[in-house]
Amino acid sequence: MDFTLTEAQQxxxxxxxxxxxxxxxxxxxxxxxxxGFDAPLWTALAQAGVIDAALPQSVGGGGFGLLEQxxxxxxxxxxxxxxxxxxxxxxxxxxxxxxxDGQLAERWVVPVLRxxxxxxxxxxxxxxxxxxxxxxxxxGWRLTGAQxxxxxxxxxxxxxxxxxxxxxxxxxxLDRDAVTVSPQRTVDHADAALVELSGAKAGVSLGDIGExxxxxxxxxxxxxxxxxxxxxxxxxxxxxxERKQFxxxxxxxxxxxxxxxxxxxxxxxxxxxxxQAVWRLSEGLPAxxxxxxxxxxxxxxxxxxxxxxxxxxxxxxxxxxxTLHRYFVAAKRLEFTLGGATTxxxxxxxxxxxxxA
Numbered sequence: 001m002d003f004t005l006t007e008a009q010q011x012x013x014x015x016x017x018x019x020x021x022x023x024x025x026x027x028x029x030x031x032x033x034x035x036g037f038d039a040p041l042w043t044a045l046a047q048a049g050v051i052d053a054a055l056p057q058s059v060g061g062g063g064f065g066l067l068e069q070x071x072x073x074x075x076x077x078x079x080x081x082x083x084x085x086x087x088x089x090x091x092x093x094x095x096x097x098x099x100x101d102g103q104l105a106e107r108w109v110v111p112v113l114r115x116x117x118x119x120x121x122x123x124x125x126x127x128x129x130x131x132x133x134x135x136x137x138x139x140g141w142r143l144t145g146a147q148x149x150x151x152x153x154x155x156x157x158x159x160x161x162x163x164x165x166x167x168x169x170x171x172x173x174l175d176r177d178a179v180t181v182s183p184q185r186t187v188d189h190a191d192a193a194l195v196e197l198s199g200a201k202a203g204v205s206l207g208d209i210g211e212x213x214x215x216x217x218x219x220x221x222x223x224x225x226x227x228x229x230x231x232x233x234x235x236x237x238x239x240x241x242e243r244k245q246f247x248x249x250x251x252x253x254x255x256x257x258x259x260x261x262x263x264x265x266x267x268x269x270x271x272x273x274x275x276q277a278v279w280r281l282s283e284g285l286p287a288x289x290x291x292x293x294x295x296x297x298x299x300x301x302x303x304x305x306x307x308x309x310x311x312x313x314x315x316x317x318x319x320x321x322x323t324l325h326r327y328f329v330a331a332k333r334l335e336f337t338l339g340g341a342t343t344x345x346x347x348x349x350x351x352x353x354x355x356x357a
Contacts, residue, residue, distance in 0.1 A: 003275050008064050009071040016050050016072050020079035026323070029082070036082045036190030037118075037155050046115025051089060059097045059105040060113055066090070066216065066282045070223035070274070077227025077334075080326045082190065084118050084152035090220040091213050092119030092160055096173065099206040108158055108173070120156035122147045122195050123214055126339040126347050132163035132197060134170065140203035141165075143172060146196040151337075153193030154183040161197070162210040171209050172202040188329035215291050218338045219281060222274045222291075222298040225334040229270060229305040232327040233263050236309040243314075256312055263308045266301035273297045289351050292344045298334065299341035306331035 005013075023041050045051050054068040055061025069090045076085055093112045096104050096119075111117035124130055124147065132145030143163050153159070159174045178201065182194040237260055240251035250256050273294040280287035306328045310317035313324055339347070 003272065005071065006067065009068050012050065012053055012064070012068050013071040013075050015048060016045070016075040017078070019044060019048055019050065020075060020081050024079040024081045029080075029326070036186075036188070036192075037084065037152070038082045041081065042083050042118075043115040045083060045085075046113065051085070051115060052113040055089065055093060055109070055113065056097050059093075059109045061097075066094075066219075067278055069094075070220065070278050073220055073223035074227035074230075077224035077330070078231040080188075080228065080330050084120075084156075086217065086220045086224060087121050087152040087156075088112050088117075088119045091121045091217045092158070094216065095121075095160060095171070095206060095209060095213055098212075099209055100173075100204075104173070104204065111157070117157040118152055118155055119158050119160065120150050120152040120193070120195075121160045121213060121217065122150045122153070123162050123210060123217060123338070126214070126343050130162055130164040130169060132161055134163040134165045134172065134202070136165075137201065140201055141170075141172060141205065142199045143174070143197045143202050144199055146194065148194045149184060149186060149192045150195045151186075151190070151192050153181055153195050154191035156181075156193075159195060160206070160213065161195070161202075162213070168208055169210050171206045171213065173204040173206060174200060174202050178202070186333050188326065188333045190333065214338060215281060215287065218295050219274070219277050219291050221334050221337040222270065222294045223278070225298040225302045225331065226267070226270050226274055228327055228330045228334060229263075229267050229302050232309045232324065232331065233260070233267055233305060235324055235327070236260065236263070236312050239313055250312070259308045259312060263305045266297075266305050269297045270294075270301050289348060292347045292351070295339065296341050296344040296348070299336070299339075299344065302331045302335050303341075306335075 053062035054064040057063040093109045096108050131147035132143050134141045134143050157176050159179055160171055162169055162171050180196040184192045184194055186192050240256055243250045277287055277290035277294040280290050309324055310328055316322050317324055
């Protein structure tokens with residue numbers, strides 16, 4: 001495949017970077033632990049056309065797709081911007097646009113395009129049973145169960161929930177009023193939620209699309225991780241060029257240079273496996289192995305780069321008020337989103353065993 005980014009990807013990424021550079025500042029982010037949703041920034045991205053650009057024209061979007069969405073996510077990762085683009089656009093709105101009808105799109109996608117609404121997706125990790133079950137009830141369904149740490153759940157207006165039914169699974173779309181939400185905080189203090197359902201009525205099923213959502217959600221996390229580790233490495237390299245010990249720049253020490261060189265290789269591994277998987281998904285080709293490979297590198301390499309950044313920074317690297325700390329904890333959260341490195345290896349083993357060719 002050709003790894004060159006398209007003109008649309010470059011333009012959308014450039015626009016997103018300009019907005020985030022201007023609006024995502026330490027003052028806006030607030031102190032450590034202050035939460036993970038910047039509503040004015042979300043609205044600003046919508047007004048600039050970033051949110052709607054990579055959704056289908058049939059729902060009022062710009063007609064671009066997953067490649068462009070991942071370019072936006074990489075910029076969001078670089079800025080550690082507290083906006084729910086992954087859950088609201090890449091998975092939530094994209095699923096409603098793809099598998100819902102015009103009425104559903106008007107009800108759920110259009111408010112997301114305007115920056116007025118947020119969608120959350122409650123999916124179990126690979127190999128984990130559904131936390132929800134669904135039983136037929138007249139012309140609809142009743143859902144029972146719970147799932148913890150649902151990203152963006154604390155402030156979401158709607159939820160896509162995967163539930164087990166007799167003989168399979170389906171994804172249901174529920175309004176916030178039907179869901180019991182208990183706010184939680186993840187390791188990087190992004191807002192999440194414990195989502196509970198006690199016989200909630202759900203009249204809308206999008207079908208058995210859990211794997212579709214999981215593949216897109218996983219590759220979206222990889223794209224965001226790319227931005228996080230890429231920027232963390234840039235900050236660390238700049239620090240190594242300025243910090244002195246024993247009257248020498250630490251960047252001149254062989255051990256530091258080796259750590260930074262290894263980190264560079266890791267970042268490039270995340271980049272290449274990401275774009276291979278995204279391209280296959282965007283072309284409608286089988287991509288489960290490529291997505292698992294990309295997530296393995298996003299988890300394993302992300303872990304190494306994050307720790308290298310902290311180690312090279314020394315004492316300030318563990319200061320929760322230092323800029324680098326946001327990148328460290330963001331990388332740790334994304335490392336385990338929808339399954340860490342070990343989970344991906346197991347998944348790859350299962351895929352290869354099922355299809356040795």
